[in-house]
Amino acid sequence: MINGIIEWLSDGEHWSGPDGITARLLEHLQYSFSALAVVLLIGIPIGLYIGHTGKGSVAIAGSANALRALPTFGLLLYLVIGYGDKLPTDWIYLGPSLFVLVVLGVPAVLSNTYAGVQNVDPAARDAAKGMGMTGMQVLLRVELPNALPLILSGVRSAMLQIIATATVVAYVTLGGLGRFIIDGLSQQDYFQMAGGAILVAVLAVALDLAFAVIQRYVVSRGITGRYAAPAANADVVAAESKASV
Amino acid sequence: MIKFESVVKKYPDGTVAVNGLDLVAPSGKITVFVGPSGCGKTTSLRMINRMIEPTSGTIWLDDQDTGKVSESTLRRGIGYVIQHAGLFPHRTIVDNIATVPLLLGWDKKKARARSLELMERVGLDPNFARRYPAQLSGGQQQRVGVARALAADPPVMLMDEPFSAVDPVVRGELQDEFLRLQSELGKTIIFVTHDIDEAVKLGDQVAVLKVGGTLAQLASPAELLTDPVDDFVAGFVGRDRGYRALGFESGTLDAASEQTVKFGDDSATVLRAGRDGWALAVDEARRPLGWVRSAAVPSGKQVGPELLHRGGTLASVSGSLRAALDAALSSPSGRGVLIDENGALVGTVTAAEVVQRIESHLHARRDQHDEGAVSGG
Numbered sequence A: 001m002i003n004g005i006i007e008w009l010s011d012g013e014h015w016s017g018p019d020g021i022t023a024r025l026l027e028h029l030q031y032s033f034s035a036l037a038v039v040l041l042i043g044i045p046i047g048l049y050i051g052h053t054g055k056g057s058v059a060i061a062g063s064a065n066a067l068r069a070l071p072t073f074g075l076l077l078y079l080v081i082g083y084g085d086k087l088p089t090d091w092i093y094l095g096p097s098l099f100v101l102v103v104l105g106v107p108a109v110l111s112n113t114y115a116g117v118q119n120v121d122p123a124a125r126d127a128a129k130g131m132g133m134t135g136m137q138v139l140l141r142v143e144l145p146n147a148l149p150l151i152l153s154g155v156r157s158a159m160l161q162i163i164a165t166a167t168v169v170a171y172v173t174l175g176g177l178g179r180f181i182i183d184g185l186s187q188q189d190y191f192q193m194a195g196g197a198i199l200v201a202v203l204a205v206a207l208d209l210a211f212a213v214i215q216r217y218v219v220s221r222g223i224t225g226r227y228a229a230p231a232a233n234a235d236v237v238a239a240e241s242k243a244s245v
Numbered sequence B: 001m002i003k004f005e006s007v008v009k010k011y012p013d014g015t016v017a018v019n020g021l022d023l024v025a026p027s028g029k030i031t032v033f034v035g036p037s038g039c040g041k042t043t044s045l046r047m048i049n050r051m052i053e054p055t056s057g058t059i060w061l062d063d064q065d066t067g068k069v070s071e072s073t074l075r076r077g078i079g080y081v082i083q084h085a086g087l088f089p090h091r092t093i094v095d096n097i098a099t100v101p102l103l104l105g106w107d108k109k110k111a112r113a114r115s116l117e118l119m120e121r122v123g124l125d126p127n128f129a130r131r132y133p134a135q136l137s138g139g140q141q142q143r144v145g146v147a148r149a150l151a152a153d154p155p156v157m158l159m160d161e162p163f164s165a166v167d168p169v170v171r172g173e174l175q176d177e178f179l180r181l182q183s184e185l186g187k188t189i190i191f192v193t194h195d196i197d198e199a200v201k202l203g204d205q206v207a208v209l210k211v212g213g214t215l216a217q218l219a220s221p222a223e224l225l226t227d228p229v230d231d232f233v234a235g236f237v238g239r240d241r242g243y244r245a246l247g248f249e250s251g252t253l254d255a256a257s258e259q260t261v262k263f264g265d266d267s268a269t270v271l272r273a274g275r276d277g278w279a280l281a282v283d284e285a286r287r288p289l290g291w292v293r294s295a296a297v298p299s300g301k302q303v304g305p306e307l308l309h310r311g312g313t314l315a316s317v318s319g320s321l322r323a324a325l326d327a328a329l330s331s332p333s334g335r336g337v338l339i340d341e342n343g344a345l346v347g348t349v350t351a352a353e354v355v356q357r358i359e360s361h362l363h364a365r366r367d368q369h370d371e372g373a374v375s376g377g
């Protein structure tokens, strides 16, 4: 079994061509990241707004949970059958596919963004306002950077869910790594099917690692607790203060 | 100058937090708002920088009606220090302090230089500049909070229980340093506390507020302690207010000169110098080190640190009668040690001598009262 899968994966022919692994991988990434981009465009601004103003938090918490409960696959079939013919040809399958992936990803990003902003130390927020920051400055300079760890973990889990679930779009004739799973199943080529599943898993893990690295660099060390060595600090400051005099 | 004119704050739920407050906080002075929990101290303070909008009445900043300036402009000109410092966790200490200068559009270099200067001012090690708030103790964070409020050199500072979240020793240090800083800077300060001792120690004038948001008394600390206007204020300022009021009485004491000993003196010298069995040891600069029991130096042995009794407090010769009395009461020899501004010995006083001085002060005050009553009636 294992040997069969390895053989399937290591066969150079399986990697090339318009239905090869490379092409499918790129399709998969394309679907996933398009959906994720829309998720961020929806989830982050709304989450920030609700967290900052406190308005609509109850409504949002309820609808985020309702969205979570929607079965992705069922929704996809329903949309393709019910609404596909109302869309332009190129979008008959793509539209509903992206839509369900977005629905899947939004709750995690939205609720983490909102919770991240809500959890910012009230004293820090009060001080920021009291020093004369405008509402927007408080949001961008204080709330957002402090909410970042939670926001990013929301993005991360949305990304993983989308990558894993983007396999379903193959059911509605689209590409992506899901093709190998579905085609493998129908052709009873279990090596291909398992190979496809493994590729999805590896992709998810690789992106997760990449994300962890990004997270390290964008979140302030004051929040993560990974402080620089004190000796180096002193030198930097001494140099800076000399420079500034 | 900050002036409250019939200021009322009624919260939407009907709570009247401040009820017709009229008060002037003079420029360059510390005005303390003190009172029990819920009496409207924080509400009053936060109405000055419009973190809370008054329901009615006017608050003037010099001749500017604060209700007629934009909130951001108003706040950038007022230093604001709160209980838990409220530092920004994601910014280093220098950047925290530079917040307002950067908001005001200073260039980065100038703002940084100003931060470092302020760190020194408030007694922070410059090595902390690159640290984050979570790497500092509560007391250090509070200093950063003060430095941050001072960064753009605002003429007015609002401070809401800035020292209440630290332990008593650190609080004392912060208070002393705050007073030293204020003597250099001369800001117009409103300081909120629920601790009457802190109010009396820091305030040039103290406003005692009552629950319901009314002003019970506005007076100097000494007046508050010696002449509380009603039972509420008397109860609030506390039982030993008579003794604490001595903290504001100073009077020249006739210090008796004291024969001193130094380390290395032998038992014979100590016996000769001692009075009533005790001799005072001093260093080369005549700074008092402690008392030596004359009989405790074995013959042939010399005075050393292990023979010192250090229980006595020191009082400044130009300081308060309270400090002098405390020095006398805490001294093992019964003689309170008075020092000059360099810390060098001036002489000693006994508790009886201090009390005598206090009595004569009281007589003088009673006479004044009587005259006041006569001319008033």
Ligand SMILES: Nc1ncnc2c1ncn2[C@@H]1O[C@H](COP(=O)(O)OP(=O)(O)OP(=O)(O)O)[C@@H](O)[C@H]1O
Pocket: B011, B012, B013, B015, B016, B017, B035, B036, B037, B038, B039, B040, B041, B042, B043, B044, B194
């Ligand atoms: N946002 C609010 N809504 C309703 N009532 C409030 C609000 N803020 C404060 N109050 C009430 O107003 C009164 C005064 O509150 P304030 O915070 O000014 O008191 P304080 O003197 O600062 O007390 P403490 O010493 O406990 O800090 C209290 O009765 C409080 O419950």
Ligand SMILES: [Mg+2]
Pocket: B041, B042, B043
């Ligand atoms: Mg308060």
